[in-house]
Amino acid sequence: MSKKMILAAAALMGAALCLNAQTFQEGFFLRGYNRAYQYNPAIVGDNDFIGGVQWNYGLQNNVGVGAFLYPTEDGLVTAFHSSIPAETFLGNLPDLSRFQGEFNAGLISYGFWKANAFHTIDISVRGNFGFSLPANLFGFIKQGAVTTKTDLSGTSFGGNLFVELAYGYGRKLNDWLSIGGRAKLLLPMYGVNYDVSRMDLTTREDKLELQLRGDLYMTNRSGTMHTNDQGYWDLTKMTSKDKLGWPSGCGAALDLGLLATPAEGLTISLSLLDFGAIYWYYGNRASVGGTATFEGLDVIYEQLNGDDLKDMLLADGKDFLSLMRPIGYYDDNWRFQKMNLNANLGVKYEMPFYRRLAIGATGRYIGSQGMPYWEGRGALEINPVDWLDITANLGGGTQGMVFGLAASVKFHHFNLTAGWEDGFGGTLRYWRIPVQRNFRTLVVGISYNL
Amino acid sequence: MRKTIPFFLCVLLFTACENKLYDTEDGLNREVTLFEEEISVPIGNAGPFNLELVLQSPKVGAFLGTVLTTEEDGTIVSKTSNSFYKLSVYEIIAKTPDLSQPFSYPMDNKSFTPSGIANLFQTFGFSVVDQHLKVFVNNPLNKPYTLGGDIHVACLNTKTYETVYNQSFPLADITVERSYSDTPLLTLDIPDSIGSCPSTVELNGWSFNLPANLDQEIRYSSKTEFIFNVDYSCHITPGENGEIPLAMFGANKMSFNLTLPVASYKLKEVEASLKLENTLPLQVTVTGIKLMTGSKPAVDENLLVSVEDLVIKGGSLETPGITPVTVNIKALEGTIPDITGVQVELGIKAAPGFADTCLSIKQGVSVKSASATLRGGITFGGNE
Numbered sequence: 001m002s003k004k005m006i007l008a009a010a011a012l013m014g015a016a017l018c019l020n021a022q023t024f025q026e027g028f029f030l031r032g033y034n035r036a037y038q039y040n041p042a043i044v045g046d047n048d049f050i051g052g053v054q055w056n057y058g059l060q061n062n063v064g065v066g067a068f069l070y071p072t073e074d075g076l077v078t079a080f081h082s083s084i085p086a087e088t089f090l091g092n093l094p095d096l097s098r099f100q101g102e103f104n105a106g107l108i109s110y111g112f113w114k115a116n117a118f119h120t121i122d123i124s125v126r127g128n129f130g131f132s133l134p135a136n137l138f139g140f141i142k143q144g145a146v147t148t149k150t151d152l153s154g155t156s157f158g159g160n161l162f163v164e165l166a167y168g169y170g171r172k173l174n175d176w177l178s179i180g181g182r183a184k185l186l187l188p189m190y191g192v193n194y195d196v197s198r199m200d201l202t203t204r205e206d207k208l209e210l211q212l213r214g215d216l217y218m219t220n221r222s223g224t225m226h227t228n229d230q231g232y233w234d235l236t237k238m239t240s241k242d243k244l245g246w247p248s249g250c251g252a253a254l255d256l257g258l259l260a261t262p263a264e265g266l267t268i269s270l271s272l273l274d275f276g277a278i279y280w281y282y283g284n285r286a287s288v289g290g291t292a293t294f295e296g297l298d299v300i301y302e303q304l305n306g307d308d309l310k311d312m313l314l315a316d317g318k319d320f321l322s323l324m325r326p327i328g329y330y331d332d333n334w335r336f337q338k339m340n341l342n343a344n345l346g347v348k349y350e351m352p353f354y355r356r357l358a359i360g361a362t363g364r365y366i367g368s369q370g371m372p373y374w375e376g377r378g379a380l381e382i383n384p385v386d387w388l389d390i391t392a393n394l395g396g397g398t399q400g401m402v403f404g405l406a407a408s409v410k411f412h413h414f415n416l417t418a419g420w421e422d423g424f425g426g427t428l429r430y431w432r433i434p435v436q437r438n439f440r441t442l443v444v445g446i447s448y449n450l
Numbered sequence: 451m452r453k454t455i456p457f458f459l460c461v462l463l464f465t466a467c468e469n470k471l472y473d474t475e476d477g478l479n480r481e482v483t484l485f486e487e488e489i490s491v492p493i494g495n496a497g498p499f500n501l502e503l504v505l506q507s508p509k510v511g512a513f514l515g516t517v518l519t520t521e522e523d524g525t526i527v528s529k530t531s532n533s534f535y536k537l538s539v540y541e542i543i544a545k546t547p548d549l550s551q552p553f554s555y556p557m558d559n560k561s562f563t564p565s566g567i568a569n570l571f572q573t574f575g576f577s578v579v580d581q582h583l584k585v586f587v588n589n590p591l592n593k594p595y596t597l598g599g600d601i602h603v604a605c606l607n608t609k610t611y612e613t614v615y616n617q618s619f620p621l622a623d624i625t626v627e628r629s630y631s632d633t634p635l636l637t638l639d640i641p642d643s644i645g646s647c648p649s650t651v652e653l654n655g656w657s658f659n660l661p662a663n664l665d666q667e668i669r670y671s672s673k674t675e676f677i678f679n680v681d682y683s684c685h686i687t688p689g690e691n692g693e694i695p696l697a698m699f700g701a702n703k704m705s706f707n708l709t710l711p712v713a714s715y716k717l718k719e720v721e722a723s724l725k726l727e728n729t730l731p732l733q734v735t736v737t738g739i740k741l742m743t744g745s746k747p748a749v750d751e752n753l754l755v756s757v758e759d760l761v762i763k764g765g766s767l768e769t770p771g772i773t774p775v776t777v778n779i780k781a782l783e784g785t786i787p788d789i790t791g792v793q794v795e796l797g798i799k800a801a802p803g804f805a806d807t808c809l810s811i812k813q814g815v816s817v818k819s820a821s822a823t824l825r826g827g828i829t830f831g832g833n834e
Contacts, residue, residue: 426467428469
């Protein structure tokens with residue numbers, strides 16, 4: 001399978017935007033963490049609780065800003081500085097540079113025991129965003145046209161927002177085994193996706209040619225894009241005609257979990273999360289593309305002045321830009337978007353000599369299309385006093401070395417939790433963009449034990 | 451609570467580590483060099499740059515426009531008009547014993563230079579063809595009268611002054627009405643076989659038919675002379691005269707102002723490919739091109755222009771000469787600075803097979819299929 005086919009397939013499969021969920025695996029180690037069932041539905045809570053807002057934010061990138069900025073003796077330079085060899089810059093880039101983020105704003109959670117089972121109800125708003133850029137694009141800018149035809153396909157960006165209504169059920173089957181599951185109803189709100197399935201740039205002495213084929217999807221919850229007589233979108237106008245209210249489609253997902261305590265102090269967790277999909281309805285659907293060619297100017301003597309030449313070049317430039325004009329069409333508006341399956345494995349062992357200290361390990365796999373992620377970590381947890389619990393972990397995976405740190409603080413009936421997962425390499429000042437490829441999660445939440 | 455919140459914040463901020471190596475606080479060098487290896491772009495076509503533009507130019511056209519004109523099809527014509535002889539009526543009266551009858555007056559031998567401009571073109575190495583002479587005369591009398599007679603014409607070669615043409619003609623019978631007749635007294639097509647514009651045209655043995663009672667006719671006229679004018683026209687060709695002596699006029703090495711502010715882009719090498727389509731019947735040999743830099747343009751020996759002995763083929767409007775040209779400009783050290791001029795060494799001669807093609811304002815040079823290839827990248831920006 002050629003590289004071109006791989007890139008095209010990745011772009012076509014909505015690779016810009018996978019419905020991601022970076023779970024808070026530190027919650028497996030934190031004692032009394034009320035929302036641990038979101039990591040494994042088989043983890044049942046000690047108490048009934050009501051949860052306030054929990055903010056979960058995650059970021060994954062397979063290339064960091066360190067591929068684009070280079071410290072030198074003369075200061076910080078970009079990858080396009082003449083002192084940075086093309087081999088160095090391009091060697092630091094994957095075939096498709098991807099940047100994906102997700103957030104999960106848990107609005108309210110409620111967990112309660114009834115009929116020997118722990119039931120949970122969650123309402124949250126989830127969203128994803130991301131973009132991808134092909135290495136060939138940067139290679140072309142850096143090196144120029146090393147071949148006559150340059151494949152620049154793979155560019156994409158997207159974002160979406162949907163509501164998740166979840167019901168969870170966890171039950172101890174016996175003294176050492178618990179099972180659980182969560183059924184989730186997914187209600188899309190807003191979504192936009194732009195995928196370039198084909199972008200070929202031909203640079204020859206006799207012509208510059210750009211062939212572009214892309215698709216643009218937008219939900220029309222707010223309105224339907226107006227089209228002009230030629231069928232092009234008028235981006236300044238939207239109509240309420242055929243507007244689809246909320247939701248813009250429908251989806252469902254399932255979480256399954258198994259928790260075992262085969263020996264005293266030993267806990268083994270196995271869970272599969274987000275097994276499902278959403279059928280999005282994109283009421284605004286458009287294609288972009290075509291072919292734009294520049295074969296040079298035809299200039300007569302009188303036009304050899306700055307203004308005429310500039311006007312001619314602008315006119316040709318507009319031909320290229322016109323490829324980006326969306327042409328609306330109204331077939332095939334439904335789009336199947338798979339949730340990215342999370343598989344998690346966790347092991348925790350409380351030290352027999354000091355139960356407040358535990359060691360453990362975790363493994364995780366996230367089946368992101370285009371950027372699958374796996375990792376393994378060793379973990380340590382300490383509960384020095386009843387109201388404080390701290391865990392830390394260190395490991396490695398597809399995005400390099402990673403670490404995590406989380407803490408849970410209990411005061412009165414409140415339980416405040418915060419956690420951070422990150423990679424090494426640091427971030428760019430102010431921008432907080434990772435220097436290296438990275439996997440990052442931030443969780444902050446509060447709950448109240450009833 | 452007072453202790454837990456700061457602790458909580460420390461947990462949040464603990465791992466937000468900034469990498470000091472990537473600190474943009476001290477500034478980011480924004481200089482970028484794009485397309486470092488090579489990029490080719492089409493430039494297109496330009497022109498034609500034809501002789502009409504030369505004739506319309508302020509400096510050259512101001513002079514040539516007075517002596518050159520064009521025919522409907524654009525062919526360049528050199529036209530001059532001079533008065534070469536004035537014959538007083540009273541002189542005729544004095545020399546003629548009997549004025550009561552119409553008579554034939556024997557004219558003195560006269561000579562004139564047909565065209566100084568045509569001779570000038572020949573000095574520049576061109577040839578003239580399609581030479582036409584027309585002699586006109588005015589009527590100083592108040593009444594129309596008919597003229598005629600016979601004439602013998604001799605042409606002398608420009609360089610050797612040998613007689614290259616001898617012919618006798620009857621003068622046309624024209625009726626002149628008070629001023630110049632539209633009909634020429636004499637029409638002469640100088641054959642191309644004589645090879646050049648004659649330095650001198652001699653009018654010998656010619657007689658002039660005049661009416662009776664000339665003394666009566668002149669009495670009431672304010673004008674008293676017959677004025678003979680000659681109109682000369684010719685076309686210009688490259689001719690078979692060898693190379694045009696540009697060195698005589700210091701035109702073999704010409705400098706042009708050309709402003710190309712490329713220094714900021716730090717270009718190392720530029721190659722331009724194009725085709726020159728030449729409809730001029732002239733072959734141009736470019737023996738050297740040098741670029742000039744500096745506020746007072748001077749040849750920059752650091753810039754290597756790889757064009758040697760380029761021969762631009764000549765042609766015609768029907769059969770243009772096509773010459774592929776590749777020009778490579780490279781800075782031997784550093785990058786190409788701002789260019790302020792171009793110095794060209796060249797030679798011009800008739801294109802083989804087109805020596806007899808008349809010059810036309812429609813002839814010129816067009817640039818076709820031009821493209822540029824940049825090697826070494828193009829640089830923008832600089833330090834913050």
